[in-house]
Amino acid sequence: MLRRDLWKLPAAALGFNPAAAAGESLKIVKVEAFVIRTPGNPVPPDQLIEMPAVGAMTGGTGLWNRLDHASPSRFKGYTQATLVRITTSAGITGWGECHAPAAPRVHKTVISDLLAPILLGQNALDIDPLWEKMYSSQRTRGYATGFFMESIAGVDLALWDIFGKHAGLPLYRLLGGKYRDRIPTYTGVGGASAEQLKENALRAVERGFQAVKMGLSKGPGTRDLDRVAAVAAAVQGKAQVFVDSLGAYKLHEAVKVGRELDRIGNLGWWEDPLMPDDLSGYPKLAEALDTPICAGEMCSNRFQFRDLFASKSVDIINPDVCRAGGISECRRIAVLADAHEILWSPHVSTGTAPYISASVHLAAATPNFVIMEGGGALAGPFGNILLKEPLEYQPGFVRVPERPGLGVEFNETELAKVMVG
Numbered sequence: 001m002l003r004r005d006l007w008k009l010p011a012a013a014l015g016f017n018p019a020a021a022a023g024e025s026l027k028i029v030k031v032e033a034f035v036i037r038t039p040g041n042p043v044p045p046d047q048l049i050e051m052p053a054v055g056a057m058t059g060g061t062g063l064w065n066r067l068d069h070a071s072p073s074r075f076k077g078y079t080q081a082t083l084v085r086i087t088t089s090a091g092i093t094g095w096g097e098c099h100a101p102a103a104p105r106v107h108k109t110v111i112s113d114l115l116a117p118i119l120l121g122q123n124a125l126d127i128d129p130l131w132e133k134m135y136s137s138q139r140t141r142g143y144a145t146g147f148f149m150e151s152i153a154g155v156d157l158a159l160w161d162i163f164g165k166h167a168g169l170p171l172y173r174l175l176g177g178k179y180r181d182r183i184p185t186y187t188g189v190g191g192a193s194a195e196q197l198k199e200n201a202l203r204a205v206e207r208g209f210q211a212v213k214m215g216l217s218k219g220p221g222t223r224d225l226d227r228v229a230a231v232a233a234a235v236q237g238k239a240q241v242f243v244d245s246l247g248a249y250k251l252h253e254a255v256k257v258g259r260e261l262d263r264i265g266n267l268g269w270w271e272d273p274l275m276p277d278d279l280s281g282y283p284k285l286a287e288a289l290d291t292p293i294c295a296g297e298m299c300s301n302r303f304q305f306r307d308l309f310a311s312k313s314v315d316i317i318n319p320d321v322c323r324a325g326g327i328s329e330c331r332r333i334a335v336l337a338d339a340h341e342i343l344w345s346p347h348v349s350t351g352t353a354p355y356i357s358a359s360v361h362l363a364a365a366t367p368n369f370v371i372m373e374g375g376g377a378l379a380g381p382f383g384n385i386l387l388k389e390p391l392e393y394q395p396g397f398v399r400v401p402e403r404p405g406l407g408v409e410f411n412e413t414e415l416a417k418v419m420v421g
Contacts, residue, residue: 026124026166027089031116033108033154034083035100036352036418038381048075049102059220069275070247071219073102079350079382080420082107084154088124092165095408096157097354098150099322110151114138119155124162131156131328145300149325156326157358157406164405171358171406175331175365182397183363185375186211186242192221194230201231205239208396211268211371212241216257217248225260232266240268242294247275251285258289268371269294269316282313292316297347300324302332309340316370320347322355327362338368348374352382353391356398357406360391364400372398386414 037043056068082104084096098107115134122130134152135144143149164171172178187204189212191197201212214231217223232241249257254273261267269292274281276298286293296317299305301324308314317337321330330346337344344366346359356377363369375395377383384390388409392399401407 025089026092026162028086028119028122028124029089030085030087031111031119031155032085032087033098033111034085035080035104035108035420036083036382036415037078037080037104037420038418039078040418040420043078045103045105048078048080050074050076060223064223070217070245072246075101079380080104081351081355081382082111082151082154083352083354084111084158086119086124086155086158086162088162090166092124092162094124094158094161094163094165094405095354095410096154096159096161096326097322097351097358098154099320099349099351099355100150101350103147106147107151107154110147111154115151115155124159125166127156127159127163127328130159131325135325144303149300149329150323153322153324153326153329156328157322157354160327160358161354161405161408168404170400170402170404171327171361172365172400175327175361178364178400179367179369180364180400182399183360183369184210184371184397185393186213186371186373187375187395188213189231190214194224194227197227198230198234201235201239201241204395205235208394209375210239210396212239213244213271213373214241216243216245216270218244218246225257225264228261228267229264232264236266241266242268242271244271245273247272247298249273251278251281254281254285255288258285258291262290267291271295271318272298279307279311279313282308283311286313286315294318294345296333296344297323297349302329302336305333305336309336309342314342316343316345318345318347318373320349321358321362322351323347327358330362331366334362334366334368338366343368343370345370346372348372348377350382351377353378353384353387353408353410354406356383357391357401357408360398360400361406381418386410386418 051073052071058068082098082100086094100107189200191200204212215222271294292315294316295314296319319330319333334344378393388411
């Protein structure tokens with residue numbers, strides 16, 4: 001086709017929406033938040049949270065037997081999230097999601113009582129101005145993390161979804177285009193013994209994964225470095241091993257353990273060896289080790305990441321799009337990381353298709369992306385089963401969706417089965 005013939009095609013054939021290009025106002029008329037849970041049993045929310053008892057110790061010997069700060073809340077086998085649905089005057093609806101494994105009703109209240117009054121009547125296409133307005137509502141009160149930022153994230157995803165549907169374009173196009181058609185993923189492996197871990201890792205590799213993640217000092221019986229060595233040796237030449245410690249170590253311990261990890265080799269990264277509060281420890285640890293340091297899932301905004309980069313604390317970051325302010329803020333974080341020659345990997349915890357799809361689109365549109373968590377999430381009870389059309393995935397990668405917006409449309413019948421209240 002000649003160039004002169006191209007311009008004779010109707011705009012729709014080129015995926016172009018003139019109204020979108022003209023900046024037509026899409027007034028926000030409704031902001032809703034829904035709590036979902038699986039299994040869908042009617043369990044009172046106050047009966048779901050479990051943690052070690054007050055005063056619980058780590059259970060090791062000598063100095064290792066100290067107060068346990070690194071064990072987070074768990075949820076007795078239940079998975080929860082908060083979904084956000086925003087409706088516009090044109091009838092276009094956008095879906096978003098908050099990272100909300102614990103107390104998702106808090107996110108629902110933040111959205112309905114704080115963020116919705118800011119959003120109603122506004123132009124849904126003003127994504128950045130609305131993000132700043134929401135963030136500024138509590139900025140001088142010190143709310144820059146936690147439930148507040150997770151709630152903003154859910155709204156932000158929904159606004160980007162609306163923008164894409166209005167323009168008739170997939171999200172990655174709005175972010176500048178894609179560097180890759182499919183996004184590599186890794187999966188977690190566990191096992192009660194080194195032999196079980198090795199077998200599970202090899203099964204994951206046989207299924208198609210080129211990276212697996214395992215825990216180190218994330219509970220009783222997981223401090224043995226022989227476990228890491230066994231898995232790293234078993235998958236050598238086929239896959240890399242990522243190690244996650246969830247903030248279990250003090251700096252002097254992490255240096256000692258990290259040097260052992262250096263000797264083992266075949267490690268893609270060591271994730272969260274220190275607590276996120278140890279801002280002075282991370283640069284010292286990164287300087288002492290050859291194994292790359294990964295951190296960031298516990299951070300919530302660009303300012304925290306700015307400080308990590310300035311102090312040369314990390315080699316790789318793993319921000320969470322549904323925790324760290326949504327697509328808008330995570331895009332800023334990824335760009336800032338690229339300016340510091342730092343790779344990034346989306347953290348994808350418990351969640352549904354908007355969470356996964358938003359991470360995929362952002363990964364596709366950023367040059368310093370390397371790999372994404374959550375290789376099997378779409379097969380779970382919050383995955384493709386809830387959608388009208390599935391997202392395409394297989395062990396080891398996810399295809400970048402080509403449908404408008406996030407490329408996610410819920411099957412209302414299936415979604416109703418997991419809604420709470």
